[in-house]
Amino acid sequence: MRYIDLGPIELHATEEAIAKSGIPTLMLWTARDPTVSLGYFSCAEEEMDMDAADRLGLEVTRRPSGGGTVLFDDRQLCYSIVVPQDSGILPRAPRPCFRKAAQGLINALEDTWGIEAEFAGKNDVVARGKKVSGNAQTNKHRAKIQHGSFLVDFSYWTAAKVLRIPAEKVEDKGIPRGPVVDMIMARVTTLKELLEREVPLEEAKEALKKGFEKALGVSLAEGSLTAEEEAMAEELAAKYRDPGWVYRR
Numbered sequence: 001m002r003y004i005d006l007g008p009i010e011l012h013a014t015e016e017a018i019a020k021s022g023i024p025t026l027m028l029w030t031a032r033d034p035t036v037s038l039g040y041f042s043c044a045e046e047e048m049d050m051d052a053a054d055r056l057g058l059e060v061t062r063r064p065s066g067g068g069t070v071l072f073d074d075r076q077l078c079y080s081i082v083v084p085q086d087s088g089i090l091p092r093a094p095r096p097c098f099r100k101a102a103q104g105l106i107n108a109l110e111d112t113w114g115i116e117a118e119f120a121g122k123n124d125v126v127a128r129g130k131k132v133s134g135n136a137q138t139n140k141h142r143a144k145i146q147h148g149s150f151l152v153d154f155s156y157w158t159a160a161k162v163l164r165i166p167a168e169k170v171e172d173k174g175i176p177r178g179p180v181v182d183m184i185m186a187r188v189t190t191l192k193e194l195l196e197r198e199v200p201l202e203e204a205k206e207a208l209k210k211g212f213e214k215a216l217g218v219s220l221a222e223g224s225l226t227a228e229e230e231a232m233a234e235e236l237a238a239k240y241r242d243p244g245w246v247y248r249r
Contacts, residue, residue, distance in 0.1 A: 001026060001089065003220035005205060011147075012064055012240045014225070015080050017232035019143035024083040026212055026220060028205050031072035034155075035059040036162055039067040039136065044247050052162045062246045065136035065145065067123065069163060075153035077204045079104075079212070081146045089216055090144045097137055098123050100215060101146045105133045108150075108204075108211030115194050123148075130189035151190040152204050156181050 002025045006014065011029060018025050036048050036058050044050060044060070047069035053060055058071075072078065081101060083089040091097045102119040109115040109127055120126040125133035135148030160181035191199045213220050225233070239245060 001083075001216070001218040001220055002223040003209060004028075004223055004225065006225075011078075011080065012061070013233040013236035014229075015082055015145050015147070016064075016140055016236050017225070017229040018082040019141040019145060020232060021226065021229050022084050022141075022143065023226075023229075024087050024089055024218075025081070025223075026209075026216075027080040027082070028208060029078050029080065030074045030076065030201070031059075031078075033057075033059045034071070034073040034158065035061055036069060037072055038062040038069050038246070040064055040138070041066060042069050044069075047164050049162050049164060056158065056162065058158075058162060060246055061240060062248070063136060063138075064140065065138040065147065067134065067136040070134060070149070071155070071159045071163060072149065073155060073158070075151075075155060077150045077152050077201055077208065079148060079150065079208060081144075081212070081216075083144055085139065085142050085144050089218060090146060092144070094137060097144065097146055098135060101135060101137075101148065102133070104208065104212035104215035105148070105150060106211070107214045108207040109191075109194075111211065111214075112207035113191075113195060127189060127194055131187055132189050132191065132194070150204060150208060151188065152199050152201060153192045154188065154190050156184050156188070159184055 002023055004027045006027050006029045036053055038044055040063055085092055099119055102125050105125045106117045109117040115127050117125055117127040123135040124131045132151050133148055137146045165180055
């Protein structure tokens with residue numbers, strides 16, 4: 001299976017290009033710029049403060065996958081698994097697919113740093129009772145696209161300024177209603193907090209790579225995008241930048 005360390009990219013155009021090419025791929029990436037990512041069904045006006053995002057200079061994008069609105073920045077390491085649906089690497093059904101991908105993150109936490117973790121809720125990985133990874137998936141061009149975050153570090157204050165989080169959503173998880181930043185900090189943790197030290201992204205990348213190899217039962221070979229994929233991603237990027245896509249709901 002191909003492994004690509006892409007660094008900062010325009011994610012969804014790249015994912016779709018790989019889905020079209022049919023090459024089974026694991027990508028690790030970071031956000032090119034701090035970005036508010038809307039889920040496919042999200043309403044921008046309800047789930048984010050657009051004036052705050054503008055003041056803070058944040059990009060706004062919409063994922064082709066579901067889930068809520070989240071903040072990405074270069075403090076997080078994220079992954080994307082893009083494989084043909086008939087490859088056998090990921091299950092076709094959503095729940096087993098989430099579980100298998102989550103196991104890659106769990107392996108990284110447990111095998112590299114000795115941190116116990118588990119799959120929880122619909123699509124989260126939890127360590128010491130707090131979310132350290134959120135995940136989402138979709139299907140395109142007969143391929144499964146599974147992607148998610150790994151919170152090496154996180155700007156709670158930026159998230160609190162721009163994300164609108166209904167109190168009911170956190171109360172359902174046993175978190176008391178309060179200031180947004182307190183609700184986020186009660187729900188979310190980071191690798192930096194779990195280890196009580198700074199964690200270089202390269203350390204986290206190596207852990208995730210090994211964790212996914214074990215979970216997916218594959219051998220990863222370093223690779224790069226083909227010229228055709230790069231051209232296709234450039235062509236598709238306009239679709240994902242289009243305000244009609246980003247703010248359509």
